Amino acid sequence: MARTGNRNIQAKLVLLGDMGTGKTSLVLRFVKGQFFDYQESTIGAAFFTQILSLNEATVKFDIWDTAGQERYHSLAPMYYRGAAAAVIVYDITSMDSFGRAKKWVEELQRQGNPNMVMVLVGNKADLEATRKVVTEEGEQYAKENGMFFMESSAKTAQNVNEIFYEIAKRLAKAS
Numbered sequence: 475m476a477r478t479g480n481r482n483i484q485a486k487l488v489l490l491g492d493m494g495t496g497k498t499s500l501v502l503r504f505v506k507g508q509f510f511d512y513q514e515s516t517i518g519a520a521f522f523t524q525i526l527s528l529n530e531a532t533v534k535f536d537i538w539d540t541a542g543q544e545r546y547h548s549l550a551p552m553y554y555r556g557a558a559a560a561v562i563v564y565d566i567t568s569m570d571s572f573g574r575a576k577k578w579v580e581e582l583q584r585q586g587n588p589n590m591v592m593v594l595v596g597n598k599a600d601l602e603a604t605r606k607v608v609t610e611e612g613e614q615y616a617k618e619n620g621m622f623f624m625e626s627s628a629k630t631a632q633n634v635n636e637i638f639y640e641i642a643k644r645l646a647k648a649s
């Protein structure tokens with residue numbers, strides 16, 4: 475059996491994406507196991523920590539959530555400076571949000587830490603009836619840009635833990 479907790483990794487993780495795509499909801503689902511139907515966009519606690527234990531390492535995430543600044547389609551580079559991982563979120567029912575996600579990816583590729591673990595997330599997968607972005611589109615874009623891809627739902631909890639476990643595994647492998 476692998477020893478547990480034999481390495482401690484601390485990693486800054488940031489969330490990027492359009493307003494309303496579910497960034498805060500994903501964090502609250504992951505950290506607190508809760509979901510709120512009417513998320514106040516202005517309630518940005520902005521900072522959360524969560525620990526994930528893998529066989530090979532213990533990863534402590536310092537999670538930075540936005541407090542609504544993404545409304546202006548810009549974020550200070552200070553927000554993602556030093557980030558080991560970035561979760562770029564779009565809403566599968568909004569083609570606009572998918573377009574914005576690509577812009578965030580491009581910005582990180584230009585200005586972010588080159589070793590950053592980047593994950594593209596199509597959230598609100600429970601809203602299949604009003605889907606606008608087909609799965610393959612997200613998948614394909616992520617593949618072209620060397621990113622891990624997943625569709626999730628903060629509402630049903632589908633794939634939420636999986637996103638963070640995958641990031642933790644990649645960070646453990648890289649360190």
Ligand code: GDP
Nearest residue numbers: 493494495496497498499511513598627628629
């Ligand atoms: P943020 O602006 O990116 O932080 O988005 P929020 O987390 O504030 O979510 C915006 C709205 O979408 C809120 O009303 C949430 O309840 C809702 N929401 C977030 N994630 C999901 C999801 O996976 N499914 C559904 N149906 N609604 C979601």
Ligand code: MG
Nearest residue numbers: 497498515540
């Ligand atoms: Mg938010």
